[in-house]
Every structure is written in structure tokens, then in C-alpha cells.
Amino acid sequence: MSVFHRSPISLIELVMGSQLGRTSVGRYSVVQAETPRQGLVSLGVLLQEPDTDALRLRFRRDLESLAPSAIDEEDLDVLQALGDDLARKAQEMGAEKLFDYLESNLSGALRVTDREEVQVEDFGRTLDRLYLKNVQSNVLEFRTHLPRYSLKAAAGKFLENQEISEDGWVEAPEDLRLTADMFVGQIQGRSMEPRIPDGSLCVFRQGVTGSRQGRLVLVENLESTGDNRYAVKRYRSEKTESEPGEFDTPEPGAWRHARIRLESLNPEYPSWDLDPDEEKYRILAEFVRVLG
Numbered sequence: 001m002s003v004f005h006r007s008p009i010s011l012i013e014l015v016m017g018s019q020l021g022r023t024s025v026g027r028y029s030v031v032q033a034e035t036p037r038q039g040l041v042s043l044g045v046l047l048q049e050p051d052t053d054a055l056r057l058r059f060r061r062d063l064e065s066l067a068p069s070a071i072d073e074e075d076l077d078v079l080q081a082l083g084d085d086l087a088r089k090a091q092e093m094g095a096e097k098l099f100d101y102l103e104s105n106l107s108g109a110l111r112v113t114d115r116e117e118v119q120v121e122d123f124g125r126t127l128d129r130l131y132l133k134n135v136q137s138n139v140l141e142f143r144t145h146l147p148r149y150s151l152k153a154a155a156g157k158f159l160e161n162q163e164i165s166e167d168g169w170v171e172a173p174e175d176l177r178l179t180a181d182m183f184v185g186q187i188q189g190r191s192m193e194p195r196i197p198d199g200s201l202c203v204f205r206q207g208v209t210g211s212r213q214g215r216l217v218l219v220e221n222l223e224s225t226g227d228n229r230y231a232v233k234r235y236r237s238e239k240t241e242s243e244p245g246e247f248d249t250p251e252p253g254a255w256r257h258a259r260i261r262l263e264s265l266n267p268e269y270p271s272w273d274l275d276p277d278e279e280k281y282r283i284l285a286e287f288v289r290v291l292g
Helices: 008-019 073-080 082-093 095-105 123-134 151-160
Strands: 024-035 039-049 054-059 110-112 116-120 145-147 169-171 182-187 200-206 216-221 230-241 255-263 272-274 281-290
Touching: 024 095, 024 123, 039 082, 039 095, 039 123, 054 082, 054 095, 054 123, 073 082, 082 095, 095 110, 116 123, 123 169, 145 182, 151 182, 151 216, 151 230, 151 281, 230 281
Parallel strands: none
Antiparallel strands: 024 039, 024 110, 024 116, 039 054, 145 169, 182 200, 200 281, 216 230, 216 281, 230 255, 255 272
């Protein structure tokens, strides 16, 4: 069958799938500041896209929590504005000239590390990963950071009301509005590639409000154990209208699931057809985004 008869979503996934595994080379540096009380502090990461001479950057948002213990108040405003200032300069000069300028002129209190090469499939995700690796910011719960749970612990906390301690806190991107029902978990497996790479840290929102149709959901398979017990899939369902007297309803018009399908995005992996009355699976949370 011609690909032109596929649905728009299938076409998008086909294109994305064909790009899976393609990599390019980026270069990055860590911006650091020498503070009078805590020594050298990492402020953020600069990532250069050599093919386009574009700059991606991410800076920490907790500098107020460091002052005055690590940063003098008079320097705080300068450091808080540094990310926006570098972004503007990169737009004007290009990333390569900006790096040359920083490497030639910064020293002492403010500096950048030597550029290093990094293999990149997605520049946004690579930036997040480099930031989480190189910048240790203070935890501001549900303001800048989300709790991280094992998927088993998350199921116990959100579905069974167990008292569960988080496995640390992970800083979320600045453009993500955080709420108390969000958490971070690690997804193993390639069934949702390229959207969710194997081993990714992902943000989830507990529960799924409104229709689940077409959404990516975190599913627990009650008949499996270990890493195979939890998976992210795309939720699809077909509904049928009941007949009078069916399902203890005297009138027609009640709707029930005729078919539920949990779909993999990677065509190399199977999707699951569920019996709507089968209590084999339960929906734990809705997928929000990949962190890195």
C-alpha cells in the first residue's frame, strides 16, 4: 500500500523512524563562576550546533538560594541576567564567534571550560542531559525540581496510597510548569523510539484527566515482573453503545469499550490488544515529556 494513504500521524512516525540513529557532532562548554565562599560553581551549559552556528544554552535558576552564602548580592543580578545576555549575543554574532570571544576574554571570576565534542541525535535532549550531568543546582521542590521514583514505587504511591520516599529530585526545564502530581521515572526499552529513547528520564503526570484517546500513558502489567511490568504506550479505544438491559442498564445509550489497544511507536515492537473487562493492566500516569 502506498505511504500516501497512511494517516498523518503514521507519516510523521515513518519519517521520524527513518531518522532514528542519525547523529551529528555538537560542541559544548560549561559556564562557571568563582565565588568567594563556595569556590568554583557551575552556572550553565552552552551547546553549539556547528552546522547552523546556532547556540543552545541552559542556566540554573536557583542563584537566589546561593546568595549571600556563595554569591555577593551585587553580583547576583549580573549572573541572573547572564543567560539572556549570551543568548542575545549569539543571535547577533553566531555561536562560533561568541565562543571565541568568551574563550579569549573570560578568566578569573567568570570562565568557560574548554569546548568538548558530543554526539547528538537531538540537540534539546542533549542539552538537558549535559546540564543535568554538569550543573548541581539546589532543590526547590515543585518549583525547579520534580521527585524521581522507580516505576514500582510510583505505582505504590499513586495507585495504592503507600508511603514512598523519592529517589532524589531532578531539575525540570524552565518552560515546564510544575505541579504536585508530576514525577520523574526512567523508561527502559526501545518500543517508543524515536520519541522516547531507551533509558530516558521522563516526566509523568499522575492520573489521566479527560479522554485517554491518543495519549501516551504509563501502563502497569499486573502479570509481569521486573522492568517488563511497566511500559509507555499510546492509548487507543473503540466504544460501542449498549443494548437495553445490557450491563444492568434499562435504556440504550450507555457506552462501553469494545476494544482497547496500547500501541508501540517503534514498528519493530508489538502493540497490545486488551480485553476491556480484563483486569490485567492499569493506567498509572500520563507521559509529559523526555528530560534526557
